[in-house]
Amino acid sequence: MKSADARATSDHVLIETAKGGDRRAFSALVRRYEDTVYRFALKVCQDPDKASETLQDTFINVFRKLHTFDGRSKFSTWLYTIVTNNCLMKQRRRKRDLLEESLEAFDEGPGGDRKEGHASIARWEHTPAHAVLEIELKQVLDEAIQALPPDYRVVFVLRDMEEKTTEETAKIVGISVEAAKSRLRRARAFLRSRLDPYMRAA
Amino acid sequence: MASCKKVYQHICESLDEDLGTPRCRAIKLHVDSCPNCKAYMASLKKTIRLYRSMPFTRTPRAAHTRLLEVIEAEMKRQAGHAPAHRRRTS
Numbered sequence: 454m455k456s457a458d459a460r461a462t463s464d465h466v467l468i469e470t471a472k473g474g475d476r477r478a479f480s481a482l483v484r485r486y487e488d489t490v491y492r493f494a495l496k497v498c499q500d501p502d503k504a505s506e507t508l509q510d511t512f513i514n515v516f517r518k519l520h521t522f523d524g525r526s527k528f529s530t531w532l533y534t535i536v537t538n539n540c541l542m543k544q545r546r547r548k549r550d551l552l553e554e555s556l557e558a559f560d561e562g563p564g565g566d567r568k569e570g571h572a573s574i575a576r577w578e579h580t581p582a583h584a585v586l587e588i589e590l591k592q593v594l595d596e597a598i599q600a601l602p603p604d605y606r607v608v609f610v611l612r613d614m615e616e617k618t619t620e621e622t623a624k625i626v627g628i629s630v631e632a633a634k635s636r637l638r639r640a641r642a643f644l645r646s647r648l649d650p651y652m653r654a655a
Numbered sequence: 656m657a658s659c660k661k662v663y664q665h666i667c668e669s670l671d672e673d674l675g676t677p678r679c680r681a682i683k684l685h686v687d688s689c690p691n692c693k694a695y696m697a698s699l700k701k702t703i704r705l706y707r708s709m710p711f712t713r714t715p716r717a718a719h720t721r722l723l724e725v726i727e728a729e730m731k732r733q734a735g736h737a738p739a740h741r742r743r744t745s
Contacts, residue, residue, distance in 0.1 A: 474729055478725075487722060491714040506719035509725045513735075516729055528697065575696040593707060594708045613703045643703045 464528045472520055479519075483512055489529070490536050496610045497540040499599045507543060511536045526624070533617070533625045537607055544603035554607060559642035575653040590651070597647035601640055608633055609640040658665050658685070 462481070470478035480638075487508065488617060494507035514535050521654035522531055604626075609623040612633070662682050686692045714722075 471686070476669070479730075480726070483726060484721065487714050487719065488712075491718060492712045495712055501715065501718075505715070505721060508714065508718060509722055512722060512726055513729055516726060516733075575698070576689045576694050577698040587700060590705070594709065598706070609706075614706050614709075629712070641699055644706070645699050648702055649698070652701075 465524065465653045467501055468519065468522060468528060470525070479516065482515075486529070486532055487512070490532065493533070493536055493610065493615060494540055496598070496614060497537075497603065498543060499595060501542055507536060510539045514539070530621060530625060532612065533615075534627075537611070537625055541603055541607060544606075553592065556639040556643055559639045559646070575649060577652045593648060593651045597644050600647060601643055605636050605640040605643070609644070610634040612637050613641070659689065660687075662695075676687055679692060 462478075464482070464485075467478045467482050467485075471482060481566055486492045490511050491508050494504040494511075495501065496552050498504050498507060511532070515532065518535075522528065586630055598609070603611065608622055608626060611617045611625060612619060617625065619637070622637075626633065628636075662685055686696055
């Protein structure tokens with residue numbers, strides 16, 4: 454397969470051609486999805502070197518297991534499953550990243566985490582959305598998501614940043630839809646709680 | 656009418672899913688009349704919007720180059736093993 458042909462070819466044709474041993478077809482798949490995998494790995498790992506390692510591990514896994522992909526799910530879903538497993542394995546090895554704090558308290562809402570009273574919910578409406586471009590806010594967002602336990606972070610990234618459906622998120626992570634909703638709810642509340650002091654001061 | 660606690664426990668559904676269910680309608684009714692819940696919901700939505708609006712990251716050149724090297728090495732490794740595999744299955 455020529456490079457120019459590969460760029461215009463569907464995933465299905467590229468996958469079947471790559472399964473037949475065509476290196477150009479596999480390389481085209483890599484080029485098509487490498488940014489998706491790197492971006493996701495960076496959001497979950499929060500470390501460029503770990504994201505780069507995850508990128509390599511993921512495509513090596515894809516190369517070795519492509520013959521097992523039967524096309525019943527979308528290729529991107531299968532790919533996200535592999536990169537999620539690689540990310541979580543790396544995160545679990547990094548003990549310093551594992552937060553011992555339970556997120557169950559966030560089911561209670563403000564005050565449940567004992568840092569914010571129910572009677573003092575600050576209004577964030579006046580904070581400009583484009584403020585995300587500011588370096589200080591980006592740092593606050595990065596630190597907050599880094600403090601989220603990996604099992605929760607991966608659900609939040611898939612559902613709220615990659616904009617997968619809850620069903621697809623559950624399938625990728627290998628948990629029930631109810632468990633995905635529960636982790637998402639706690640992750641959102643945890644992040645909101647971490648951003649609250651900054652947003653109040655803004 | 657839902658309570659504040661119920662609102663927080665079902666925040667996921669009330670934000671973006673199953674909006675037509677009786678439980679969600681009750682939550683929406685409560686949020687509309689409760690300033691604290693309204694502020695809480697708005698700040699949760701803002702949290703999601705802020706993360707969603709973070710800039711798109713492309714693969715750095717060094718990571719891209721390293722990836723291609725690793726894949727090339729894997730392809731060569733597999734190609735080197737292929738004859739042995741064929742011999743075993745023939």
